[in-house]
Amino acid sequence: MTSTPVRVGIAGLGLISRTHATAYLQMGGLVEIAAVCDANRAVAEAFAEEFGGRVADDIDALIADPDIDVIDVILPHFLHIDVATKVLDAGKHLLIEKPVAPNFDGALTIQRKAKEAGVHFMIAENSRYMAAYQAAHRLIEAGEIGDVLHVRTTLRSNEKAHLSDPDNWRCSYDLGGGLVLDTGAHSFYLITWLLGEIESLRGVGKKLLALPNEIEDTAEITGQLRSGAHFSCTFTSISEIPHSERLELYGTRGGILIDQMANPVVKLFRGAHDYEGTVIDEVPFGPDAWHPGGWHFESVLREVTDFITSLIDGVPPLIDNRDAVYALAAVDAAYRSIRTGEPVSMADITRQAL
Numbered sequence: 001m002t003s004t005p006v007r008v009g010i011a012g013l014g015l016i017s018r019t020h021a022t023a024y025l026q027m028g029g030l031v032e033i034a035a036v037c038d039a040n041r042a043v044a045e046a047f048a049e050e051f052g053g054r055v056a057d058d059i060d061a062l063i064a065d066p067d068i069d070v071i072d073v074i075l076p077h078f079l080h081i082d083v084a085t086k087v088l089d090a091g092k093h094l095l096i097e098k099p100v101a102p103n104f105d106g107a108l109t110i111q112r113k114a115k116e117a118g119v120h121f122m123i124a125e126n127s128r129y130m131a132a133y134q135a136a137h138r139l140i141e142a143g144e145i146g147d148v149l150h151v152r153t154t155l156r157s158n159e160k161a162h163l164s165d166p167d168n169w170r171c172s173y174d175l176g177g178g179l180v181l182d183t184g185a186h187s188f189y190l191i192t193w194l195l196g197e198i199e200s201l202r203g204v205g206k207k208l209l210a211l212p213n214e215i216e217d218t219a220e221i222t223g224q225l226r227s228g229a230h231f232s233c234t235f236t237s238i239s240e241i242p243h244s245e246r247l248e249l250y251g252t253r254g255g256i257l258i259d260q261m262a263n264p265v266v267k268l269f270r271g272a273h274d275y276e277g278t279v280i281d282e283v284p285f286g287p288d289a290w291h292p293g294g295w296h297f298e299s300v301l302r303e304v305t306d307f308i309t310s311l312i313d314g315v316p317p318l319i320d321n322r323d324a325v326y327a328l329a330a331v332d333a334a335y336r337s338i339r340t341g342e343p344v345s346m347a348d349i350t351r352q353a354l
C-alpha cells in the first residue's frame, strides 16, 4: 500500500504527456502532479500552468526531489535507459513509455534493475488497455474462434512532419528513431500477450518517401509463433488515412476482425457463411485517436489509472512487463532480418527467463 496522494513527476512533455496528465487529473485526490520537466522550459511552464505542478530545472532535479514518489518517463527513446536507471537508483517508482528501451539489452537491464530496486514498475503499453484488444483476448480465451492459425496486425500513422525535420529524434537510429522499434513494440507485445511467443521471423523495411531521414517508413514482418500460427505485421508511418490500427485473427472455428476506422470496431465471425458476424458492441467507435473518446486516448487513460491504482493497492498492474521486454527481442530480430535479408530464430528467448 502507498499513501495518497501519490506524487508524480513527469519527464518529457510531448503530445502523449497530455493524456497521462489528463488521467492523473481525473483521479482526483489520489494523485498529485508534483513537478514536470522538459528540455524546453517554455513548454514546461505552459504545461504546469495547465495541469499543475512545479517546473523542475532538469531531469536530475526532478529525480532528486524528495517530494516525488513516481517518475513518469515520456522521453525520446535514446534517453530511456539512462533516465530509467537514475530513477531506479533513486528508489522511485517508474512508469515508462514504450518501448522501454531502444533495444532488447537495454530493456533487460531496466527490467532487472527494477526488480532489484523493488519499486512499482510498469512499461506503458497501451495495447493492453484497448477495449478492442481486450475483447479479442476474451473471445480467444473463451474458445470462440478455436485455435488461432493466423494473426495479422496493421499500424498506420502519418509521421511525415517529424520525418521531414532532420532535427527530430525520430529521424535518426542513434536517437531511437525507427518505425519497427516504435510500432513493433506495440504489435509484438500484442501478439505475445494474445498468442504467446515467437519462433522465428523475417522482415522487410522500405523507405518509400525521400524525406530527410534515415528511417524506414514502411515495413512488413512475418513469422511463426511457437504455437505454429503464422503472423504478419504491416507498419507504415506515411499513410494518408487517420492514425489507426487493425487486427485480424483467423482460427479453426471462426475469426475476429478489428479496425479502429470501422464502425462497428470489432466483429466476430463464426464460419464461412456468417456474413453478418456478431458485433462486439461494448467497444465504442472512437476514430479520433488523440482526443477524449478516441480509441488511443481512452486506452492511455486506463493504462495510467491502472498504474496508480495498482501502486496504491500494492498489487501488480494488468500489464506483464515481461511481454513488453520480450517485444524488444522481436524488434531486434526484425531489424537483424531487415539488414541481412535472412530469417531470424527467437527460439532461445523465453519470457519466463526475463
Ligand SMILES: NC(=O)c1ccc[n+]([C@@H]2O[C@H](COP(=O)([O-])OP(=O)(O)OC[C@H]3O[C@@H](n4cnc5c(N)ncnc54)[C@H](O)[C@@H]3O)[C@@H](O)[C@H]2O)c1
Pocket: 011, 012, 013, 014, 015, 016, 017, 037, 038, 039, 040, 043, 059, 074, 075, 076, 077, 079, 097, 098, 099, 124, 125, 126, 182
Ligand atoms: N503509447 C503510444 O502509443 C505512444 C504515443 C506517442 C508517444 N509514445 C512514446 O512516448 C515517448 C515520447 O514520445 P513523444 O512522441 O511524446 O516525443 P516528443 O518528441 O513529442 O516529446 C518528447 C519531449 O521530451 C522533451 N525532451 C527531450 N530531451 C529532454 C531532456 N533531456 N530532458 C527533458 N525533456 C526532454 C522534448 O523537449 C519533448 O517535449 C516515446 O517513448 C514514445 O514512443 C507512445
